[in-house]
Amino acid sequence: MSYLGLKDNIRASAVCRAWRKAAESVRVVEKHPWVISFPRHYGVTILFDPLGRKSYTLNLPELVGTDVCYSKDGWLLMRRSSLVDMFFLNPYTRELINLPKCELSFQAVAFSSVPTSGTCAVIALRPFTRFIIRISICFPGATEWITQDFSCSHGFEPYMHSNLVYANGHFYCFSSGGVLVDFDLASRTMSHQAWNEHICPYIHMYNEEWFSLRKRIYLAEQKVKVEAKASERK
Template identity: 35%
Template sequence: MKTRRETYTAETPTSLFPESLLTVKQFVQAPCSIGNRGSKMKCITRLWGLNIPSELLQEILSRLGLKENIRASIVCKTWCEAAVSVRKLQPRPWLLYPQEGSEDKGDYILYDPSSSQTYKFNFPELENDEFDYTSTRDGWLFMLKHDPWELLLLNPFTGERIHLPKLPEKTSGNCLDFSAAPTSSSCLVISLNYTDYGLINIWRPGETVWTTHRFKNHLENQPVGFWYTCVFSNGLFYFHSTWGFLGVMDPSKLTWNNLLVKLYPYPGAFDSELFMAEHEGEIFLGFTRDIKNPSVVIFKLNLNRNGWEETRDLDGLTIFTSHRFSLTRAGLPLEMRNKIYTSQSPRPPSMLVFPYRGVWVDPLHNVNL
């Protein structure tokens, strides 16, 4: 499969992009060694740990993701103990859904699958179905309301709301995402609209207007479909279209890259459900083959080859998908690994009934409701 990469620079001056938000995650204790004979995960007794001060070793290991932390733990006993002491896991996604049978359509239930606890809230903004959830991060939901048209950041855990300024006329985004909680200095909200030229609007908390950037469209003679989903990874926004194109926006350099990578047959040709997910820099793409065959095909992005490679498993990850976005988790119970839970699934984890308007929410750390 031949690919081609083209880079276009915005017509506006370059602005600096703040560093990504560092979040404190829960510490999870795990056994240092595995007792089964022949296990590949046994700790190896060596002198690796004697040459590195313990505090420095813990500092180094604390900066690793979960997969790298586990790999480092098999170097030797000292490394294993240090890796386990700083091992971090993200909390499992929560579920937000309308309260069934309530007279007030703004009544919603927030469900914690880890403890099977439910919490009732009222959100007047959600009284009708004229809205879409576009993404979630650090306890916040990014929403697009259609009647009246409005962009809203909502924190269902704290009740905080941030109403964003109106986008410039005729630039309503097909694809919307944000990089961090709006309470963070690294928060950046992005709206993409792609017609005869690429149009990206950027907003940061505290600003009263959007900043518009235009990019030359070199895909004008090719069927792109529309930009359907987006993920934020390592400071970049990755957009995927319904016809298989991948666009990458670098907000620090204000550049737009078209990676002309397509899947055959195109996902859009089958009107299939499409999702993207991200985990520690790895980008996944999933879609159903067609309406009659609901099985999900998963691809992983190979940046060295600028192409998608089909994968048979998720490397132990669990993906929680909603209509326009997905969340990934590592280290969940064995029975939940290498599985995909959708927001329309009739039997999600630890729950029998899953309402149509349910949505996964990336929870706050150390939630106390």
């Protein structure tokens, strides 16, 4: 197994449990993000290493007719064409974990950690109205989604907002109007704050009316290493 490249290593791991254990023990996967894409009707998945400039092709028929909703730490959160069936898939090990049907529509979805960690939570967000945000939460192994509506007094733009980002036990979402939504996973409470200085620059006043261009907004997680000052360490 140690002589195989990544592509053949993954294929060999699908033979049986013994081969999978042996393949994973010598598998070397770079830690930097890869790009994944696949033709919708052929079950062929393309993994691209942007730093090594190498492409790998895998046959994953379980991805036919599905869309990628979110990715994190090598796991994909997928949704089938039925729109209510969601599942986790690890394209390296081909492990699949189903979720209960998500009957309610959503505009943003994310999960906190790998589904095998025991602490994974999936959050689906939908601005129901400008002043009401609907949040659904689910855990791997659960039988249903838990849905709750939260009020947003600052007004959250229903159609112009960022993706969901998870960091330090909280899910965040930012609207073009400068409102940051903060969902605390442990207490299942939502707070929000208005950042007027961070209103999306693509919103303009024209003839005394607000006019917004269709531009996407993104949040990104950044890990910052903070070093204490010498005086504080003492």
